[in-house]
Amino acid sequence: MGLLSEGLTQLLIPLAALVGLAFALLQWFLVSRVKVSGSYGEGNGYKDKLIGEAEEGVDSLEVTIKVAEIQNAISIGATSFLFTQYRYLSIFVGVFSAIIFLFLGSVKGFSTKSEPCTYNTGNTCKPALANALFTTIAFLLGALTSVLSGFFGMKIATYANARTTLEARRGVGKAFITAFRSGAVMGFLLAANGLLVLYITINLFKLYYGDDWEGLYESITGYGLGGSSMALFGRVGGGIYTKAADVGADLVGKVERNIPEDDPRNPAVIADNVGDNVGDIAGMGSDLFGSYAESSCAALFVASISSFGISHDYTAMSYPLIISSMGIVVCLITTLFATDLFEIKKVNEIEPSLKRQLLISTVLMTAGIAAVTFVALPSEFTLFQFGTNKAVKNWYLFFCVAIGLWAGLVIGYTTEYHTSNAYSPVQDVADSCRTGAATNVIFGLALGYKSVIIPVFAIAFAIYVSFSLAAMYGIAVAALGMLSTISTGLAIDAYGPISDNAGGIAEMAGMSHEIRERTDALDAAGNTTAAIGKGFAIGSAALVSLALFGAYVSRAGIETVDVLTPKVFIGLLVGAMLPYWFSAMTMKSVGSAALKMVEEVRRQFNTIPGLMEGTAKPDYATCVKISTDASLKEMIPPGALVMLTPLIAGTFFGVETLAGILAGSLVSGVQIAISASNTGGAWDNAKKYIEAGASEHAKSLGPKGSDPHKAAVIGDTIGDPLKDTSGPSLNILIKLMAVESLVFAPFFAAHGGVLFKWL
Template identity: 90%
Template sequence: MGAMGEAFTQLLIPVAALVGIGFALLQWLLVSKVKVSADSDLNNGYSDRLIEEEEEGIDHEDVAAKCAEIQNAISVGATSFLFTEYRYLTIFMGVFGAIIFLFLGSVKGFSTKSEPCTYNTGSLCKPALANALFSTIAFLLGATTSVLSGFLGMKIATYANARTTLEARKGVGKAFIVAFRSGAVMGFLLAASGLLVLYVSIHLFSLYYGDDWEGLYESITGYGLGGSSMALFGRVGGGIYTKAADVGADLVGKVERNIPEDDPRNPAVIADNVGDNVGDIAGMGSDLFGSYAESSCAALFVASISSFGISHDYTAMSYPLIISSVGIVVCLGTTLFATDFVEIKNVSEIEPSLKRQLVISTVLMTAGIAIVSFFALPSEFTLFNFGSTKTVKNWHLFFCVSIGLWAGLVIGYTTEYYTSNAYSPVQDVADSCRTGAATNVIFGLALGYKSVIIPIFAIAIAIYVSFSMAAMYGIAVAALGMLSTIATGLAIDAYGPISDNAGGIAEMAGMSHKIRQRTDALDAAGNTTAAIGKGFAIGSAALVSLALFGAFVSRAGIETVDVLTPKVFIGLIVGAMLPYWFSAMTMKSVGSAALKMVEEVRRQFNTIPGLMEGRAKPDYATCVKISTDASLREMIPPGALVMLTPLIAGTLFGVETLAGVLAGSLVSGVQVAISASNTGGAWDNAKKYIEVTLIFSLSHSILQTELS
């Protein structure tokens, strides 16, 4: 069983990764069959007559040409921003990589001598200089993979937005399939490429490390650090970009000038659509990749000092990678339910179809976890647990991974309840607008704070059960369980911005009201599912952070973290403050950028003759430049705060204070993240709920007047 199991594992992981990449390419080919040209509706089973009935009196060649032009403008803007951002991040990668090398290498004075391993007595670990070098290489690999994940996701999103718009002429079902398949391209590319690069890195590093698995997997943790550090800057930079453009476009265009949200007369409309891609696609992709890489690396490192790590049981050691491999296969089957097995025929079926993806993938993954847990793991093994050992059975790990998986589903559905306008919380927020902005702000903040309760209990239960069963390794694989269906989660998440862009293109291209209704329905469902994706990201980040915290405490040799010790308590309160400091910096950055955007949009409306009448074109490029410059300039201070604080705290005040800082920021950050995310989602959908309600009331009044 040992040799056969190892051979099967060696085959399963790369094959699953390659199948995931192949499936992503297949979805891209299917999306590419929709041509963004005047003849895009020919030779595909739909006659010109059917489309002309939807768009009577509209020049189809002109519409297709406009869609292609708008798509190109969005793609060029997003690509330009990301290339500029990545130039900054390349410098950061080099500098921070050098810092990692110097810090790790200087621990043992850049020693080139092998020394006894920490946990595996009787064995020798590779020298400190080698660990520093390989950790730096792993950091650079993780950072590069994170950057590529975000960039490729953005490219497919900008490739698919106009195609989704054009397919909406044939019905909401056709548009849904294009948008979802495009999201699946990003989801599967990220999950599969992340797994493949990690697998190849381990095998290449093992050529040097040999039997020193402790040193090998300690150096591999740099892969997770690289992924998460790039995610930090990508999320902050993209977030500042998209929110500055969004505020500028809405405040001046919708509020002051009373024109539709994506009206081509609005100078900030292209920047707004670009922001959806660089923030909600590229940023979210890098963010979830960072959590995915960190959870895998944390689980691998903790496993390397377990009994099967010391005994060199390759199959058991690769359990975290096997989970990810099975997740890719499960998500592949799940995707077919949305695109092939079940046809979307009307608007009301969109959101249930997306939520059904989460349920199906969770149920199938639970069965998959049960199979691999009994196949890959020995019936009983021991784990190190803060100076002691803990005996664990293979079914314990099955429960650990499963509870992380199901806790993610609970967090997702709770997020949906608090951010969807189909339920009372968002409707209450919308109703509060009757008495002004002040009550709306109060209701929105209250909703965000209240929405924290169930996710925190879900995370707490997952932590308690997984730690009780398998110590810190249990928490690490619980986080991995929450992210095991990352391909489906990202497909659902990326679907939202693609649909949002499709609606904007329909508006700017002057397409019929029926087409815009369909794209708006896709966008409304996407808003809710995007919030669900953020819930998954936050929940998994909490578990991953705790697992990494445990690994840090074990590796630093801290037996207990005593909160009554002044150094630790000071670290706790400072750490709890950091998420608020970080949030303040990013909010102020958004405010400053939005202020410049509002002033520029107002200037163009006031100084360009014929702009409001549609006789002149706005200067889109200036608004894109404002968002680009502001986001790139303002992303550096928050990023530096996060990256430098642990280094400074640990160097100046010691590992006990650093432990307090990490614990405090973890506990505080989860609360702030969930409440802020859900408050924003609720306000956004409350706005849409009011718009839909007003339109319905107005239509009803007109109908009653005509009948009377």
């Protein structure tokens, strides 16, 4: 037994979650106190007291009124899209809940009799029908929590974007604090809400399961499946929405018409800003919640079949939740360094401040991991894995979690090096634009491929060490270590789209050049940190999916996965192909939607008199409708591919072939995801590097409308679906297939492989 008692554990976990929620509300309150002196548009539907009197000599009251109008349009568009998307997803959730119940209930013929436990031999476990019911309930809870995570994140972002714009009048430091605090609201809400719901779910289920911990934590895996399935559709749907609008706005507005980004004359500009919130905020929030839920479920399930699972050591079993609790406390302290202890005074201090958040949280969390490991775990325990018993000391687990944490930092900094225009890789891509779009594309692709090397070595090293020390449980807690500072990671990630929207609002409202320079600086730093966030998400997905793979192999009763077996090898080939198939579907979806958007934007420029002169208003609503309709329609085929593959493979080809598919998709998907994400990020920042006039070649070859800038815009446009749709969605693919396989493992083990049996 560890030093921490069960009663104290039961107190500390929900307390940490409540502290996180309280801190999120405090940050929201501070953001809401942005200086105002009245409300605008009473009787016109504006409830937020948003508009303050403009500072003398900076912007007029008329301009600030425009800020409120634009913010209102973005908020309404984002809310409307998410409600429509969630109506579609509610049908999916209902259907898939029935599938879970029917498949798992049929394992023992819907028996209501207790069965001998698989691992805790000699004891009886609850009937299969009960596991089917509780897994279904956990799935519904995970789906609901994921939806709420994305929705609240979107509402916070649309609440904060205009406030960030207005605060930019008082200086870049004030705007930075507003944007970062808004991101922190999302980060702490998601982490605390996810922890609290999972804790409550476990304790409620425990009332029925009692000492059957094996069945309890097996049913909890449905929580991860629910969270990840919503994340898939949120990422794909939101990604198609935002990139269709972004590509349409850039190709016609910037390339053909040579007008600035976010120019109010561009018909697609509102849809573009709405897309930042539904894709990069709501989708990303659901994605990282899914990673957290899956890594927790994987660790809990593997722990339930260890010695402290069988001996009912509640504190040791709750070690994954205690790590997350400590992460909330550490991230709370870390946030103060950005918002209270250090003040941003210059533009060039923004990006170092954000990167400092990663380092501070990692260092503090390392100490926190050491503390919770030695008080929560017994000095030595036994893991039962793959038919063998492995003796593990508690300090082994410290190294497993810590190596996952530091591997995440390495991946983050490597991503930053390859996507920030402060370093040579992106500068080389920008330099290549002087000879046209073709060389820009070649350099960008090469950068993306090269950027895979160090992250893969970091992931491989973390896997080797953690597996050597604590088998699959070590890998599961290493994934939790990488995600332990999720509150800070989400705050940094959400900061980017909020700043991007703030810049767009400043441009559309016609605010001064000085204000736009400040918001552009915030946005540029946000682009890099968003790429870092994607790197974290992909790296953690690799560890999470491997941990889930190990749990699946154990639950399916597979003793060894032999790649020389034909059943496994064909699974490897098919699994390695799936990320390419999935990427092709998502990219074509973006292309099809963007095609309609380009045609509509061209039509408006050609047919609306006075649009280019600024005397007529564009039809924003039609562009919003194009993105909405396309994303809702096009998200279904990629989602169906991911959700149906494990069901079909396990049912018709058996558990071994499905194991090969999971391994193949993991190995292939991680490489493609990192490469796509970093290529797109590099092209984006190469464009901004040229626009800022930092490139000597750009200066010598002329203004923004010159060929180097157009080449950079084309590269950025090509990279948009890579970095914001296909790349981020791939990490959900590999996680979701693994957790779905784990949930359905009892059915596949009992009734799977019907085609091979028939042959």
